[in-house]
Amino acid sequence: GNSVTQMEGPVTLSEEAFLTINCTYTATGYPSLFWYVQYPGEGLQLLLKATKADDKGSNKGFEATYRKETTSFHLEKGSVQVSDSAVYFCALSDQKGLGTGFQKLVFGTGTRLLVSP
Amino acid sequence: DTEVTQTPKHLVMGMTNKKSLKCEQHMGHRAMYWYKQKAKKPPELMFVYSYEKLSINESVPSRFSPECPNSSLLNLHLHALQPEDSALYLCASSQERRGGWDTQYFGPGTRLTVL
Numbered sequence: 001g002n003s004v005t006q007m008e009g010p011v012t013l014s015e016e017a018f019l020t021i022n023c024t025y026t027a028t029g030y031p032s033l034f035w036y037v038q039y040p041g042e043g044l045q046l047l048l049k050a051t052k053a054d055d056k057g058s059n060k061g062f063e064a065t066y067r068k069e070t071t072s073f074h075l076e077k078g079s080v081q082v083s084d085s086a087v088y089f090c091a092l093s094d095q096k097g098l099g100t101g102f103q104k105l106v107f108g109t110g111t112r113l114l115v116s117p
Numbered sequence: 118d119t120e121v122t123q124t125p126k127h128l129v130m131g132m133t134n135k136k137s138l139k140c141e142q143h144m145g146h147r148a149m150y151w152y153k154q155k156a157k158k159p160p161e162l163m164f165v166y167s168y169e170k171l172s173i174n175e176s177v178p179s180r181f182s183p184e185c186p187n188s189s190l191l192n193l194h195l196h197a198l199q200p201e202d203s204a205l206y207l208c209a210s211s212q213e214r215r216g217g218w219d220t221q222y223f224g225p226g227t228r229l230t231v232l
Contacts, residue, residue, distance in 0.1 A: 034220070036223070042225055042226070043207050043223045043226040044160065044209075044223040046220055046221075046223075093218075101148070101165075101167035101168070102150070102172055102173065102211070103211050103219070103220075103221060104162070104165075104173075105162075105221060107160060108159065109158070110158070
């Protein structure tokens with residue numbers, strides 16, 4: 001079946017450090033890939049997405065590239081801020097929900113990021 | 118506008134109470150989802166409505182009863198819950214496009230505590 005594997009957290013960084021959160025996936029076909037962020041006490045917000053191989057999603061200084069050859073979608077940011085402290089979820093949707101009537105997301109376990117001043 | 122709203126933000130209820138959670142979106146999305154999220158875990162899918170019809174029930178106990186009165190509104194009726202049902206309940210919606218279903222957008226959630 002489809003699955004998403006994320007690196008264990010928490011990831012603890014100082015402000016302005018470089019961030020990488022690893023995400024690899026197993027899926028049939030050509031899934032779409034997503035990063036969602038959840039700030040404390042809030043719901044999930046879409047951070048970025050990529051729908052085909054070699055696509056790069058980017059938003060708010062975060063980037064991730066859809067690598068089909070390594071089945072990866074690692075999240076990066078060049079300089080983190082305290083306000084980036086949150087839980088980050090990598091997710092995929094298989095076959096984009098064709099013929100099913102909806103989109104089913106498979107989530108990774110989440111990675112907590114803690115950024116100190 | 119990618120806003121999904123949920124009310125109430127917090128809910129405390131006893132095991133004999135009946136309450137409802139509400140979710141609303143005005144983006145014209147035709148699929149709406151209920152998820153349950155326990156602390157430090159990813160969201161777990163509970164129900165999906167597609168074009169106002171129930172498409173998926175992920176073996177959820179009958180004490181949770183979903184309802185989709187129209188294309189903008191999704192309710193989750195709660196009755197005789199157990200303390201282990203305490204969690205964050207998230208609503209999401211997505212739109213069908215050519216080639217499949219588009220990104221899911223989530224609401225802020227309802228924090229439910231069952232005493």
